[in-house]
Amino acid sequence: MIQMIHWIIDLALLALLFVFMLDGLTFLWVRRVYQIVYRFVIKTNPHCIIMADVDDFKSINDRFKHRGGDQVLRKVGLLLLKECKGRAFRYGGEEFIILLPWTNESKAFELAERIRQKITTIKIGEINVTVSIGIGNYEEWADKAMYMAKSKGKNRIEIFKKPG
Numbered sequence: 001m002i003q004m005i006h007w008i009i010d011l012a013l014l015a016l017l018f019v020f021m022l023d024g025l026t027f028l029w030v031r032r033v034y035q036i037v038y039r040f041v042i043k044t045n046p047h048c049i050i051m052a053d054v055d056d057f058k059s060i061n062d063r064f065k066h067r068g069g070d071q072v073l074r075k076v077g078l079l080l081l082k083e084c085k086g087r088a089f090r091y092g093g094e095e096f097i098i099l100l101p102w103t104n105e106s107k108a109f110e111l112a113e114r115i116r117q118k119i120t121t122i123k124i125g126e127i128n129v130t131v132s133i134g135i136g137n138y139e140e141w142a143d144k145a146m147y148m149a150k151s152k153g154k155n156r157i158e159i160f161k162k163p164g
Helices: 004-019 029-042 059-086 105-119 139-151
Strands: 045-054 088-092 093-103 130-136 157-159
Touching: 004 029, 004 088, 004 105, 029 088, 029 093, 045 105, 045 139, 059 088, 059 093, 059 105, 093 105, 093 157, 105 130, 139 157
Parallel strands: 130 157
Antiparallel strands: 045 093, 045 130, 088 093
């Protein structure tokens, strides 16, 4: 009987740990897990990082309230879960990050374009969803490329090019 109780406690603790590793809304890994995995990915060669941000998300929340925004995040999360096979993370808010070890820029671009196109097919009532995507070899570079995509009109992909 005591052994059974210990087994149940161990199982409950394992389930609790899993809950803290997954985002409850999108079912993607949380940022804490990303930060651990990132340290290993940047040591692989080649590697790429894709950072995606839902375009005009504040407007979606303002117009359709948080319920509409949550539906968008859930649908995007489920699509990333399917397309990225466990390599996608909810970075924060409406930002997502995908770690791609042993992947060059052209393969990363192919995946990013497939994701971008599939996200444009997400329709929730009157909400049309698009994302701006940045690709780089490091988190900071992918982030800069993503903001470049936003500044160039949104719903597009940019690859960070190192100056020089």
